Structures are given as C-alpha cells and as structure tokens.
Amino acid sequence: MDITEYIKLVFTDYTLRTITLGTTILGAVTGMLGSFAVLRKQSLLGDAISHAALPGIAIAFLITGAKDSNTLLIGALISGLIGTFWIRGIVTKTHLKSDTALGLILSLFFGFGMLLLTFIQKQPNANQAGLDKYLFGQAATLVESDVWTMAIVTGLCLAVMLTFWKEFKILLFDADYTKTLGFNTKFIDILITSFIVLAIVLGLQTVGVVLMSAMLLAPAAAARQWTNSLSMMVFLAAIFGAFSGVFGTAISASQDNLSTGPVIVLVAGVFVVFSFIFSPSRGLLFKQIRFIKNRRDLQLHKTLAFMHHIAATHDDISHPHTIKLLNNFQGYTKGTLQKLVDKDYVHLNGNMWSLTKTGFEAASNLYTKQSTEDE
Amino acid sequence: MGNKSKENIKHSSPNDKTPTSAGVIAVKVDDLTVAYNYKPVLWDIDLEIPEGVLMAIVGPNGAGKSTLIKAILGILKPIAGSVTIYDKPYDKQRQLVAYVPQKGSVDWDFPTIALDVVMMGTYGSLGWIKRPGQKEKKAALEALEKVGMLAFKNRQISQLSGGQQQRIFLARALVQNAAIYFMDEPFQGVDATTEIAIINILKELRKAGKTVIVVHHDLQTVPEYFDWVTFLNVKKIATGPVKDIFNDDNLTKTYGINYQVSIQE
Numbered sequence A: 001m002d003i004t005e006y007i008k009l010v011f012t013d014y015t016l017r018t019i020t021l022g023t024t025i026l027g028a029v030t031g032m033l034g035s036f037a038v039l040r041k042q043s044l045l046g047d048a049i050s051h052a053a054l055p056g057i058a059i060a061f062l063i064t065g066a067k068d069s070n071t072l073l074i075g076a077l078i079s080g081l082i083g084t085f086w087i088r089g090i091v092t093k094t095h096l097k098s099d100t101a102l103g104l105i106l107s108l109f110f111g112f113g114m115l116l117l118t119f120i121q122k123q124p125n126a127n128q129a130g131l132d133k134y135l136f137g138q139a140a141t142l143v144e145s146d147v148w149t150m151a152i153v154t155g156l157c158l159a160v161m162l163t164f165w166k167e168f169k170i171l172l173f174d175a176d177y178t179k180t181l182g183f184n185t186k187f188i189d190i191l192i193t194s195f196i197v198l199a200i201v202l203g204l205q206t207v208g209v210v211l212m213s214a215m216l217l218a219p220a221a222a223a224r225q226w227t228n229s230l231s232m233m234v235f236l237a238a239i240f241g242a243f244s245g246v247f248g249t250a251i252s253a254s255q256d257n258l259s260t261g262p263v264i265v266l267v268a269g270v271f272v273v274f275s276f277i278f279s280p281s282r283g284l285l286f287k288q289i290r291f292i293k294n295r296r297d298l299q300l301h302k303t304l305a306f307m308h309h310i311a312a313t314h315d316d317i318s319h320p321h322t323i324k325l326l327n328n329f330q331g332y333t334k335g336t337l338q339k340l341v342d343k344d345y346v347h348l349n350g351n352m353w354s355l356t357k358t359g360f361e362a363a364s365n366l367y368t369k370q371s372t373e374d375e
Numbered sequence B: 001m002g003n004k005s006k007e008n009i010k011h012s013s014p015n016d017k018t019p020t021s022a023g024v025i026a027v028k029v030d031d032l033t034v035a036y037n038y039k040p041v042l043w044d045i046d047l048e049i050p051e052g053v054l055m056a057i058v059g060p061n062g063a064g065k066s067t068l069i070k071a072i073l074g075i076l077k078p079i080a081g082s083v084t085i086y087d088k089p090y091d092k093q094r095q096l097v098a099y100v101p102q103k104g105s106v107d108w109d110f111p112t113i114a115l116d117v118v119m120m121g122t123y124g125s126l127g128w129i130k131r132p133g134q135k136e137k138k139a140a141l142e143a144l145e146k147v148g149m150l151a152f153k154n155r156q157i158s159q160l161s162g163g164q165q166q167r168i169f170l171a172r173a174l175v176q177n178a179a180i181y182f183m184d185e186p187f188q189g190v191d192a193t194t195e196i197a198i199i200n201i202l203k204e205l206r207k208a209g210k211t212v213i214v215v216h217h218d219l220q221t222v223p224e225y226f227d228w229v230t231f232l233n234v235k236k237i238a239t240g241p242v243k244d245i246f247n248d249d250n251l252t253k254t255y256g257i258n259y260q261v262s263i264q265e
Helices: A003-012 A014-039 A043-052 A054-064 A069-093 A098-121 A144-163 A165-173 A175-180 A185-207 A212-224 A230-254 A260-278 A284-311 A334-342 A357-364 A366-373 B003-012 B065-072 B114-126 B134-146 B162-175 B192-207 B219-225 B248-255
Strands: A346-349 A352-355 B025-036 B039-050 B054-058 B080-085 B097-100 B180-184 B211-215 B228-233 B235-241
Touching: A003 A014, A003 A230, A014 A043, A014 A144, A014 A165, A014 A185, A014 A212, A014 A230, A014 A260, A043 A054, A043 A069, A043 A098, A043 A185, A043 A212, A054 A069, A054 A098, A069 A098, A069 A144, A069 A185, A144 A165, A144 A185, A165 A175, A165 A185, A165 A230, A165 B114, A175 A185, A175 B097, A175 B114, A185 A212, A185 A260, A212 A230, A212 A260, A230 A260, A260 A284, A284 A334, A284 A352, A284 A357, A284 A366, A334 A346, A352 A357, A357 A366, B025 B065, B025 B211, B039 B065, B039 B211, B039 B228, B039 B235, B054 B065, B054 B192, B054 B219, B065 B080, B065 B180, B065 B211, B097 B162, B114 B134, B114 B162, B134 B162, B162 B180, B162 B192, B180 B192, B192 B211, B228 B248, B235 B248
Parallel strands: B054 B211, B054 B228, B097 B180, B180 B211
Antiparallel strands: A346 A352, B025 B039, B025 B080, B228 B235
16 A cells, blocks of 8 residues: 555545544653653653553443443543552652652552453453453554544643643752742642643553553653753654654554554654664764764874974974874874874975974964863 | 732831841741651751851751751751741741752753743742743843853753852842842852852842851851851751851861861951
8 A cells, every 4th residue: 555545545534544643642642741751750650650550441341341441541540540649659658769669559550450351351241352452552442532532631731731831840840949939849740640640541542551651751752852942842742752653553554463552652662763863962873973073183183282392392383393203192193194284284294294384373272272162 | 829928028028127137037947856757857956047147057967957958948848846937937938038959959951941940030929820021031131140151041951060050050049039048058069160159149148138048068168158157967056156156166066076177267
C-alpha cells in the first residue's frame, strides 16, 4: 500500500481514522504531561501508575460484569490514584527513598492485578475474554466515544496547564522557594500528578500497562534535547508524541499483525535516539565535533605560543628557526604547521620556520583573548 | 496570598519604623523544636533578631543551621514552637520575607534562562494565576543589574558558573523587595570576586534598614562581614552582637573542641 493510498484510507475508513485520531491525541497529551514528570525526576512514576491501574480494571469488571471501556478506565483511575498517593505516603512517612516506593507499589499492584486477571479467566463467564488486552494495549478496540473522552481530557489538561503555567513552572524548578512565596505547593503538586494519572489511564486501552510509561517519557526526553525553554519543551514533546501516534499507527496498519502500542513506543524511541545524536547543542554528534575542533584549536594555539616564546627572544621576530625545535608536546604536527602557514602566521623555508608579523601579533593576543572569552 | 496579604503590608510595614531604632524585633522564634524521626535536630530554640542587623548563623555540620531557616520559613514543619515576624504570625507576614536557598538545592539543567529565574521573585506578590508583565520584567532587570548579571539575562542557567548562579538566586530575592532576607550559605563554592560582590549587596541591604540572616561557614570572616551572630548546635548557644559574644568561649561551646580564633579588633 503506498502513502497516498494510506492517507486516503485514514480519511475514509472509520476504524483507521478513529485509531489514528486516538493515538495522536494520546501522544500529544502524554508528551505534554511527560515533560513535567521528566523535569520533576519522576520518570518512574508513570511506570508505577500504569501498573497500579491494573487491579482497578479487574475489580471494575468483577463489580459491574461489563467490559465497557469507560467503566474499566474509571476503575483504573481510582486504583492508579490510590497507588500514587501510597507512593507519596511511603516517601513522606518512612525512610524509604522514592525509587524503592515506586518499585514496591509497581510490583505489588501489578502482582495483585495479575492475580485478579487469572481469577477472572477461570470464571465461567463468556464475557471475560479480552481483559488481558490491557497488558499490552489494543488500539483496534478504540471507538469514537473513546476518542471523544481523550479529546475532552486533553482540552481540560491544556486549560489547566495554561491557567497555572506560572505555578507549575516555579514548582518544577524550586519547590521550597515556591512555598516561601505563599503558594500551596501541595495543591499544585496534586494537580500535576492527577493529570499525569489521568493521561496514563487514557492510554492503557491503546498502549497497555507495560509500555505506557514510554509514552510519557520518550517524547519529553527527545524534546529536552532541542530547547532550553520550558514552554518550547512542552510544545515539542506534544508534537513528538502526536507524530509517534500517527506514524506508529500507519506502520502497524500497513504491516499485518503488528500490534499498534509497541510500534508507537518504538517510533517515539526513534525520536529519542535521533534527538540524542543530532541535537545541535546537546546532541552527541555535535558535542564530539566541537570537542575535536577545540582540541585542534588548542594544539594550534600551543604551537603558536611556543613559537612566539622563541621569537620574542630575538630582535627580529621573523628570524628563522629550525623545525626540529618544535615537538609534539607543543602540539606540533605537520598538520598544525601547515595550518599556521595557511593562516599566514608562519613562513616556511626548507626546514626552517619564521613567524610573520600577523602571526606574532596573533600569538601575543592569544592569552588575553582567551581570558576575555572566559568572562 | 492575595488581597488579605496586601492589607497586612499596610498595617505592619517595617518602613513605618525608623530602621535602626533599638528594641524593634524583626524575627522572634519561640520554643522551636524540629525533629526528623526521633532525634531532635533543633531543640527548644528561642531567638530574637533585632531589625536592621546583618546576622550570621554559625555552627558545625549537622548543627541545624539550614533547618532553622527552613523551619522559620515554614518549609519544614516543626513539632513545636512558633515564629513571629514584626509581632505577627509568619503566615500573615510572608511578603516581608525573602529566601535565598542553597544553590545546590535545585537542578540547574532546568530549561529556563537567568531572567526567568529572577522573575520568579515577583510570583509571590502576583499571587495565583496572574502572569508577570512589563512591571515585573523591569524589576527583574534592575535586580540583575544590582548583582552585576545584566549581561547574562538571556543565558541558559546551566551555562552559568557557580558564583553566577548564586548571584541569580540573590537577584531573585532582591526582586521581592522584602524587609527580611534569609540566606542559606550564599558564599559556598563561590570565588573571591563573587563573595565580595555578595557581601557588598548584603551590607547595602543593612544600610537600607533590612534585616539579613545568613547561614555562614567561614568563621574567619564573621567579624569582618557581620554585626550580629548566633551560635547554634542543636540548641542555641548564644546570640548577640559580634563584638560582645564572638569569642573563644562561645566557639568552644559550639564546636566542642578548643577553638582559637584571633579576633580582629
């Protein structure tokens, strides 16, 4: 199937359109909220919340006997919130560090959820089949009402974020200071955390308990590489998340039997890898290039400085000296010498070198220039 | 915050009082006890800090110096005790107080620029939801100029040196235009130039009648920088003018070993 054909299909085919819209909105809202989780160093919180939601799904099914996704997600929401507040409680009331608390809640809730799932599967109820889709998600089960729910929550989340932008920002940067300014930090904190829980629960049906945290972290981690502004980071994370949804759905729809959730997560992973390598200011590639260039410049400067040191002892600064005087400790190689010649700093004559006037001046200004650059 | 706190400014602004008038107590701490788990970190602290002093809090590691500041500011919840600012509960006087945390307490890789951090000093008077505007930006730029960091206003904060980061924190507190400043080790990890720049600003604040309380580590510079000192080691050992109480006796009581500091006369 070629691309134009696929695009046409997205607009005409009900199922594909619903799934694409759903995964796009989901990617945008998780990317947005994921920025906050990453900056609060709560990357693992998403993982804990999504796993903690599983018993809620099972209990909601046991109580209502219905497989309506909204009912199950309300169960997930409640148990996700309970897990989150237990984590907070453990951290504030005991000696345990937050990674321990997260791990503990994650595995306890997930274990309990799995137990309930196996219990449900043994029930003589034909309706029970398919609950385990919440483990890895199944985008194909999305219907229009699910997309509406996602859109409404995203809109709500956007409105709250814009309203409390200033408060979110200062809490993320310096919580103690925020308290001294008279803000109720607990309220801001609960607001942020509740929306993170909500976004995760929304994604369970599509991406599943196990992979959900990647939707939260990957777009945010990728976005951080490209910008030094919080608003830009949140915006980019939403864009990356949305595109992960679009591309992930497209790939899984055009290749048979590829499950959508993992593909979306992998696409988001590609964004991360690309950003880590190619970001101009923080990326590995440009960092390495800058490193090599700096080292070359430094070698050049060292050779020049050494030449200056020798030349300064003579009345005539362009008095020729033998190349043998130079050695590797001063950063001398044939390459650096040639570069100095190219810059017209040095004049070569057989195996003798001499500093030119411009070279001598450049060398005398070398250190004063460097120290002003340092501020 | 909000309208209520603005009314309080009218009632009890320290500017109504003559700055150096003897006997005005800016900060009063009563029976303050703080404990993490079972062990008390601060035990039954009574402290009166007169208006207009530049005070050092000194004591060994683990003496509770930072904890004292955090408990006064309500960041930590004490198990007992109360704090009043100009004779009113701290809760009602927050806008009179500014805090400079240790610079290591935040992540400087946060995606923001220097001007934005300084602007955060205006958030308290803005209150909930309202965004900073031109007036707040102007105040932030003025504060940046005061600490000599105007040229760095658009610099990503992770690209600032330790001393520059400390100055940004100081500027953020200056924007608050408070009457009382609490600073947690502002000289830690900064070079001599920054240290002099900071102490000059602190002395200017005192000249303007403000009260400045500083957690300080370098005993040698106490007589030179400060006019008031509190010795702390879980309990309050002594508090008063540097010239009266900064002596070997109190140092020994605080630090537990026989301390000999030659005091400049």
